[in-house]
Amino acid sequence: RRLPTVAVVGYTNAGKSSLTNRLTGSAELVENALFATLDTAVRRAKTHDGRAFAYVDTVGFVRRLPTQLVEAFKSTLEEVGEADVIVHVVDGSHPDPFSQIDAVNDVLADIEGTASIPRILVFNKADQIDDAKRERLAALQPDAFIVSAYSGKGLDALRDAVEELLPVPHVHINALLPYTAGSLLSRVREYGKVDSVEYRDNGVALEADVDSHLAAQIMEQSIA
Numbered sequence: 550r551r552l553p554t555v556a557v558v559g560y561t562n563a564g565k566s567s568l569t570n571r572l573t574g575s576a577e578l579v580e581n582a583l584f585a586t587l588d589t590a591v592r593r594a595k596t597h598d599g600r601a602f603a604y605v606d607t608v609g610f611v612r613r614l615p616t617q618l619v620e621a622f623k624s625t626l627e628e629v630g631e632a633d634v635i636v637h638v639v640d641g642s643h644p645d646p647f648s649q650i651d652a653v654n655d656v657l658a659d660i661e662g663t664a665s666i667p668r669i670l671v672f673n674k675a676d677q678i679d680d681a682k683r684e685r686l687a688a689l690q691p692d693a694f695i696v697s698a699y700s701g702k703g704l705d706a707l708r709d710a711v712e713e714l715l716p717v718p719h720v721h722i723n724a725l726l727p728y729t730a731g732s733l734l735s736r737v738r739e740y741g742k743v744d745s746v747e748y749r750d751n752g753v754a755l756e757a758d759v760d761s762h763l764a765a766q767i768m769e770q771s772i773a
Contacts, residue, residue: 552593552740553602553715556629558657559638560649561609564673566590567698568638569606572708596712601739605632610653623659630662634669634714636707641672641686641695667714669694671707676700718742718757720764725752725773733770737763 557565573592590606607629608622629635637653639646650670657663670693672678672686683695694710696703718741726734734753737743741759748754752772759767 553600554632555594555602555604555634555636555711555715556632557604557606557636557638558626558629558653559610560640560653563609563638563640563649564698565609565638566606568671568673568696569604571698571701571704572711573604596715598742599738600715600718600742602633602715604636610649610656623656626656627660629657630660630666632666633716634711635663635666636669636671636711638671638673640674641682642674642677646672646686647689669707669710669714671696673698675702716760718759718763720761721756721758722764722767723754723756724767724771725749725754726767726770727752727772730770733766737767 557569559565569590569592573594592604592606593601594604595601607626610622635657637650637657639650639653643649670690672690672693672695675683675695675697676699678686678695686693686695694703694707696707698704730753734746734755737755737757737759741757741763744756744758746753746755755767
């Protein structure tokens with residue numbers, strides 16, 4: 550099973566890596582088969598209620614990419630179409646950030662699956678933006694987040710927005726698992742939302758919200 554995934558995209562020098570590190574609060578790299586073929590850094594994070602997910606810092610876009618490299622670059626990003634959320638990071642201090650936004654959107658439009666993925670636009674480097682430009686960015690992109698990976702400004706609101714878009718476990722289960730089901734319980738803790746765990750003489754009483762795949766595994770191993 551793969552972790553729910555947030556793909557972080559944007560131009561080189563937009564501050565994607567710095568932002569990803571600040572959002573996760575960790576430099577821990579995680580394995581993720583979905584993005585195994587990409588030149589990416591995958592970092593583990595947890596929601597407020599303890600569910601694990603991953604931020605994937607994808608390869609940076611480059612302006613005026615040579616024609617012969619365009620297709621290779623797009624193929625490198627194809628698996629972004631399998632992400633659960635896309636965070637599009639823009640250098641807010643750039644003289645023309647909107648040209649970069651358009652260029653990134655054009656590439657993403659050619660990647661199968663991205664059109665249906667929730668997307669968050671983030672102007673980074675707020676610490677380098679004056680009030681007039683901040684107001685202009687906010688007026689032109691009212692749904693965007695204006696943040697600073699350097700100072701941490703705006704990151705709490707961005708984290709909350711990302712969490713709200715992640716897939717939510719939707720099957721509520723009450724089960725009694727044998728003590729031999731420790732690995733299954735670990736997966737429930739990682740991928741689901743645990744309401745209660747009670748260790749009894751005859752097994753582990755578990756109440757949790759999980760996805761349908763985990764629910765089926767729990768029912769298979771449940772003894773009551």
